[in-house]
Amino acid sequence: MALITTDEQEALRDVMRGFLRKYSKESDVRTVMDGGSGYDAEAWRTAAEQIGVQGLAIPEEMGGGGYGFDELAIVMEEAGRTLYPAPLLSTAVLATSTLLAVGGPHAADLLARIAAGELIATLAVAEAKLHWDPDDITTAAEKSDGWAVSGTKPYVLDGAQAGVILVAARTAAGVSLFAVESHADGLTIKSLESMDRTRCMAAVSFDGTPAVLLGDDGSGWQTLREVYDRALVALACEQAGGAQAVLEMTVEYLNVRQQFGRPIGSFQAIKHRCADLLVEVESARSAAAYASTAVAAGSDDASVAASIAKVYCSQAFYHVAAESIQMHGGIGFTWEHPAHLYFKRAKSSEALFGWPAEHRDRIAKLIGLV
Amino acid sequence: MDPIVGDEYSAFREEVRTWLAEHLVGEFYDHRGVGSPTDDTAWDMRLAWERELSEGNWLGLTWPVEYGGRGAGLAEEIVFEYEYARAAAPARVNTQALELLGPTLLAHGSEEQKRRFLPRILAVEQMWGQGFSEPGAGSDLAAVRTRAVLGDGEWHIDGQKVWTTFGDRADWLYVLCRTDADASLRHRGLTLLLVPVDQPGVEIRPIENIARSAEFSECFFNDARTTEDMVVGGVGNGWMVVMSTLSRERGSALMPMQLSVEREVAELVGVARDSGALGDRRMRQRLVDALIGVHIMRATNLRVVSDLLDARSSGGATTAAATVSKLSASTHHQRLGELAVEILGAEAIFGSDDRAENARKLFLLSRAETIYGGTSEIQRNIIAERVLGLPR
Numbered sequence: 001m002a003l004i005t006t007d008e009q010e011a012l013r014d015v016m017r018g019f020l021r022k023y024s025k026e027s028d029v030r031t032v033m034d035g036g037s038g039y040d041a042e043a044w045r046t047a048a049e050q051i052g053v054q055g056l057a058i059p060e061e062m063g064g065g066g067y068g069f070d071e072l073a074i075v076m077e078e079a080g081r082t083l084y085p086a087p088l089l090s091t092a093v094l095a096t097s098t099l100l101a102v103g104g105p106h107a108a109d110l111l112a113r114i115a116a117g118e119l120i121a122t123l124a125v126a127e128a129k130l131h132w133d134p135d136d137i138t139t140a141a142e143k144s145d146g147w148a149v150s151g152t153k154p155y156v157l158d159g160a161q162a163g164v165i166l167v168a169a170r171t172a173a174g175v176s177l178f179a180v181e182s183h184a185d186g187l188t189i190k191s192l193e194s195m196d197r198t199r200c201m202a203a204v205s206f207d208g209t210p211a212v213l214l215g216d217d218g219s220g221w222q223t224l225r226e227v228y229d230r231a232l233v234a235l236a237c238e239q240a241g242g243a244q245a246v247l248e249m250t251v252e253y254l255n256v257r258q259q260f261g262r263p264i265g266s267f268q269a270i271k272h273r274c275a276d277l278l279v280e281v282e283s284a285r286s287a288a289a290y291a292s293t294a295v296a297a298g299s300d301d302a303s304v305a306a307s308i309a310k311v312y313c314s315q316a317f318y319h320v321a322a323e324s325i326q327m328h329g330g331i332g333f334t335w336e337h338p339a340h341l342y343f344k345r346a347k348s349s350e351a352l353f354g355w356p357a358e359h360r361d362r363i364a365k366l367i368g369l370v
Numbered sequence: 371m372d373p374i375v376g377d378e379y380s381a382f383r384e385e386v387r388t389w390l391a392e393h394l395v396g397e398f399y400d401h402r403g404v405g406s407p408t409d410d411t412a413w414d415m416r417l418a419w420e421r422e423l424s425e426g427n428w429l430g431l432t433w434p435v436e437y438g439g440r441g442a443g444l445a446e447e448i449v450f451e452y453e454y455a456r457a458a459a460p461a462r463v464n465t466q467a468l469e470l471l472g473p474t475l476l477a478h479g480s481e482e483q484k485r486r487f488l489p490r491i492l493a494v495e496q497m498w499g500q501g502f503s504e505p506g507a508g509s510d511l512a513a514v515r516t517r518a519v520l521g522d523g524e525w526h527i528d529g530q531k532v533w534t535t536f537g538d539r540a541d542w543l544y545v546l547c548r549t550d551a552d553a554s555l556r557h558r559g560l561t562l563l564l565v566p567v568d569q570p571g572v573e574i575r576p577i578e579n580i581a582r583s584a585e586f587s588e589c590f591f592n593d594a595r596t597t598e599d600m601v602v603g604g605v606g607n608g609w610m611v612v613m614s615t616l617s618r619e620r621g622s623a624l625m626p627m628q629l630s631v632e633r634e635v636a637e638l639v640g641v642a643r644d645s646g647a648l649g650d651r652r653m654r655q656r657l658v659d660a661l662i663g664v665h666i667m668r669a670t671n672l673r674v675v676s677d678l679l680d681a682r683s684s685g686g687a688t689t690a691a692a693t694v695s696k697l698s699a700s701t702h703h704q705r706l707g708e709l710a711v712e713i714l715g716a717e718a719i720f721g722s723d724d725r726a727e728n729a730r731k732l733f734l735l736s737r738a739e740t741i742y743g744g745t746s747e748i749q750r751n752i753i754a755e756r757v758l759g760l761p762r
Contacts, residue, residue, distance in 0.1 A: 003669070003672050003673055003676055004676045004680070251758050251759065251760065254760060255759070255760065255761060262761075263760075263761045265754075265760040265761055266760065266761040266762060268751070270760070271750065271751065271754035271755070271760050272747070272750040272751075272754065274753075274754050274758055274760060275694075275697070275749070275750035275751075275753035275754045275758070276697075276750065278690060278694055278753055278757060278758060279694040279697055279698045279753075282670065282690050282691045282694045282698075283666045283670060283694075283698060285673075285691070286666055286669035286670040286672075286673055286691065287662075287665070287666050287669055289669065289673060290665070290668070290669035290672065304665075305665070308661075308662050308665050308666075311658075311662060312662055312666060357655065360654075360655045360658040360659070361651075361654075361655075363658045363661070363662075364654050364655075364657075364658050367661070369639065369648055369654055369657065369658070370648065370654065
């Protein structure tokens, strides 16, 4: 999702929308929620083979699509609309961005496996806080024969689904990045029973776990700063898509639900709230589109734009989802209605990668208010 | 990031920049950022500046050459307005004619009307005021009661208009009148008439606003006259004429407003720095929200403008983003005014120095923005019914 999209990008949107219509219907989302695996493996393979979703931003020589961030942003927006329950944000954004940034043969090998749809991968950074902060990293890595990582990452996106977990850990040289195989010794992965069952979260503990250093020792945070912006914007696009979809669903209901002999959408008390929600949805789309363009172009204001998108899209999505339950009335409070799926996704997205208040602090710092 | 229009306009952009650098000097330079379409501060200086613009042929950029315009396209207009606002050139005074009446005449006026009025507007020889609202017709504009009756080749006008911006400066008014006596016809019985001010039947009285300035007026018509040929777009077509051109989103006004709000936010950050308010995390977070608000205005404007300039889209005049921008910008601007007063604290409320005056002006004048040009409530109705498709 960029400020200006090309015809080719719009075609990608149509393809992605078609795929999701087939594999990410509400019933599909619920099947994944109720199952144990966290995603539909067949749909995941299809996404790789037919669209190349996982490898969109991976260079062609590694088997990817060779596209840029703008295309990834479109896919995330569409995925967000249907709450697509799959390890897309972790694999195609977090892990892929990190591996592309660090380079080297090991990263290239992992990227080729991601592009082929064979490897789910994630990135574990945050510890005590959800916001990424180098001072927050206490997980440590030491070198004897090879590198070994020890510590705990309490909230790792798709940690139980990943075949490879990329880890931010502290060495004598500073924060560094490592790759850990999911079957490695000394690795404990515990799936979390989160409120939002459309997204998988795990607690991951490392105890002398063998790991491969990615990039230069001590240069991890430099990489993560860039990865962070991409993660924030991808999430913001997902949120903008979710906000738009939930508003559409609500408006549709307001047109058909009759009370007092008329559609409840004809009452001004409802109309004006919907108008305000549309302002928020459109503003969220603007913030996400601007940030996508800024990140794709590597603009100076990319980090500020990314945090702004995170703040605004978090608030907008949550507000629209909360209002959706209210405007649906009793039915919106039931398990069988999808309103709560969006509501929970909105709240979990607000927390993921740092709360809005933490990003306001980041913005204040970035623009020199403190 | 500044991706407004393509490289093919960079020569034009350079021309605008050069002209502004050479002419926005001296007294004009000292009045950067002064005034607005609803603020008459430094009127005479701004009038002189508008004549300077006229001599440079920068007024009516998109108007045809035969009427004194440049015959340029929307992209040039957007580039010009953006550079104009970036240079903080003083706000133009005859906005009513340049932005509203001019385009209306171009679309619906007779050839004679165009030849008579457009060159004079571009030469800054004729000020215009709008006669739409009435005491009984605000949000419900179709309830207009001002009557116009044809007799002896002249329209005879009786009634009252209100909220005429810069009405006491106007030489002519464009007036929405009821020409069919049957009030039940509502919007179908209306006609747009052009009426000269300098006659016994027209009386204009300024109204003081809550900031004690007099930007708007009420106009009384007591058998006021205008010639039969002063109808725009045909008798009975007033509503269509007014709605088709006045509600059209051109994109060129969006960027200047955003840039002026950006300037206000930057000034506010400076005030907060001086006063120590930046040391307070809660204040800092609210300032960041103000910055986020203006950033989103900017991002939405870029979307709207990109869409307007995109040959593939339908012109985008009714895109959702454009429709919500008035509602969202006016609300945001009010919040900014409230924050400005809070950051300056007691000084803003009890003091009288320049900083206090500026904060108070923003605080007070922004209250009008959710009322004029269609109240926020009317905007919400329009968004809900026309964009979201909720039932009437």
